[in-house]
Amino acid sequence: MTNGINEILNTDVIFILGSNTTENHPVIGAKIRQARLNGAKIIVAEPRKIDLAKDAEVFLKIKPGTNTALLNALMNVVLEEGLQDKEFIAERTENFEELEAAVKKYTPEYAAGICEVSAEDIRKAARLYASAEKASIIYCMGITQHSTGVNNVMSISNLAMLCGNLGKESSGVNPLRGQNNVQGSCDMGALPNVFPGYQPVAKPEVIEKFEAAWNVKLSSKPGLTVPEMMKAAGEGSIKFMYIMGENPMVSDPDTNHVKHVLEHVDFLVVQDIFMTETAEYADVILPAAAFAEKDGTFSNTERRVQRVRKAVEPAGSAKADWVILMELMNKLGYDKSYNSPDEIMDEIASVTPSYGGISYDRLECVGIQWPCPNKEHAGTPYLHKGSFSRGKGLFKGIEHKDSAETTDKEYPFILTTGRVLYHYHTRTMTGRVDGLNAKVSENYAEINPAAAAKLGVGEGDVIKITSRRGTVDIKARLTEKVNENVVFIPFHFAEASANVLTNSELDPVSKTPELKVCAVAIQAK
Amino acid sequence: MVNLTINGQKVQAANGTTILKAAESIGIKIPTFCYDERLVAHGACRICVVEVAGARSLMASCTVPVTEGMIVQTHSPSVIETRKDILRLILANHPLDCLTCEKAGNCKLQDYCYEYDIKESGIVGTKKNYPIDDSNPFFSLDRNKCIMCGKCIRVDNELQCTGAINYNSRGFNTHVGIPYDRELEQSTCVSCGNCVSACPVGALSSKNHAKFRSWEVKTVRTTCSYCGVGCQMDLQVKDNKVVGVEPVNMAPNDGLLCVKGKYGYRFIDHPDRLKTPLIKKDGSFVAATWDEAYDLIADKMRNVKENYGSDAFGGFSSARCTNEENYLMQKLFRAVVGTNNIDHCARL
Structure with missing residues (x-):
């Protein structure tokens, strides 16, 4: 997030895209609604009629995989009606002409056809967002888990810069991190191309710095991402895999391929707190301590580094991962x-x-938001004040691109995936809490009642869903949500499992798989 | 700034400060039931009344702002007598089952009855007789213990903003409920438990999976391990077991949690936990010592490195683990194994 979480409370317009906030980040969802009680207006763009849609001034029920077209159309309206922040564009950005040219053809009517929403709603949303003094864009995996994920994110930045809604308190671009310490894992260099603090492995001076700090020779060749490692292991070039606290058998796309990889890799170490679907394939399993059994820090979605404290002893002879x-x-x-x-x-x-500037003695009472370069620095509540990391903000003209897999006669439905309030990721933890299981005990597929009627499917009937990668039998839940x-x-x-069906096609830059769109066929059983 | 006198002590307070807050600033505690510093005070319970010189009646200190020259008595005889009356009125309709009540030790009604020496009500009248709503898997609602402070309703409607519960009926029959007086489980309730955390008495209480009294637990402040919001919470620990979770009123969550944060801790001591290293032998897992496991891994690593080089390794770090652990995992792969093939589940 470029802003802090509590800055949401003082914003005028909150534009939520690809985030089912009240279920996946419930406390931020509550703060969004508090802001609404204080008078903030809400815009929601989502393929499903999520709970927040009823709080929205404008709800755009977009076709999955059409975010860029929608964002371009919003910018088209902003420019057409002269609502852009000319001062911000002139002082803080460059390459505006490219953006202007690119969004020209994305009239609301043109985008309405692509996104399957009304042109008038696009106009309303654009006016609302552009006319706000302070506006915050909140997004999540509905933006990034596409083969066009990077384009989507850049389009969001385009819109925020166009309206000058960036680099200010309560105004910014706010991706929500889905797991407790995704932010920290990235910060710590658990990424193939960067050392801690996003220092590139390909830079000789960075290699030199870490060679001196760690007293070893280091490789300057950028490594492989998770999906690329899966592929490499499948092809036999990766022989040894070490998986700590992850469950790719459930979380990664194309489960049949993941299974093939885990079965065939020469040696697999899994370090976890429970026997997971992935651990079943391990050669060695190492038992780890859970969060309540160890000390450490997590960095949350607003870049706040906070303490984790040991409350109980680890189970059996389990040890803290560190x-x-x-x-x-x-x-x-x-x-x-x-x-x-x-x-x-x-x-x-x-x-x-x-x-x-971060050390445990400073984190005792309250966490610190990075960047915090030295011991005297109080931390940074919001980013990009005065200038961006690269100096001027760079506009990019971006065309809408269809998802890698589009519907056809054989696979006429779009499958999209996500989380529910009562479970978390692959259920290794929540699946072992009775009350949460009582709330949602088994898997289901949401299907529109009209589509179900055509297929002769009733509430609770088992349906067969097939994609080019696999088939699942699953209970139908009839709802107008989709x-x-x-x-x-x-x-x-x-x-x-949804991921038996999903597509492992990646965004070419971020290498994020297109989990939010694939084509499927549905049959009554 | 405003100058006033509380219990004979001179106090300076900023404009707009309430008497309650001004008294608190000099260490004087005034009892409260319905007060919650996150909400605009509504003075419903009246237990915080104080005597203000020149005022016609006692005033609710949580709602009245200080004024220049104000003279306040927080524990004068008439204040104390009024508080006693309020407690007697509440007790007239409150079961005295503190012996088995989940909230004993963590109940404001119990604390104030002790402080003001109220043993029993002495007032006889109609008694509430509601069935206990046990429909939610995580907590129960016993309206017979409700003191109608309204805190749960306000937390639900103004902070959590779910709007599942509200006041039903009028007068003596007013009670916390959902539309048509159905059971909680049939409402829009999302089981966040924020109403439970706010309830000052035993009306809303968690269904605990282990018995504990509030004085038996130690609390350990930590960060929630579910989503990326990073809610601050206190783990309640008894006999090396996490038995409960309470939200902390500070950034970023300001006293709120969701159902996973509040009630999703019960996996910690689940019998399925992995308790010893396991090595696969002939297709099934066999318990091993740490040294056996480390030796096997180290041998295999040396072997693969020798035959196939460093880039034949792939490391999956974890967004579930701490910063320190992620740092060590990438250091293990970069500095010791010699590859940048290290990533984690950020994209998933």
């Missing part, structure tokens, strides 16, 4: 040892400029 990793390093001949996680944080601070050509399946469940 202990396991350190002991294994030592076993392999790398002698560095740490007495506790705060010593690791001190090392992080010494090599990570944005965490430079349009007639769309079905939705939560991806939490290993049974009738």
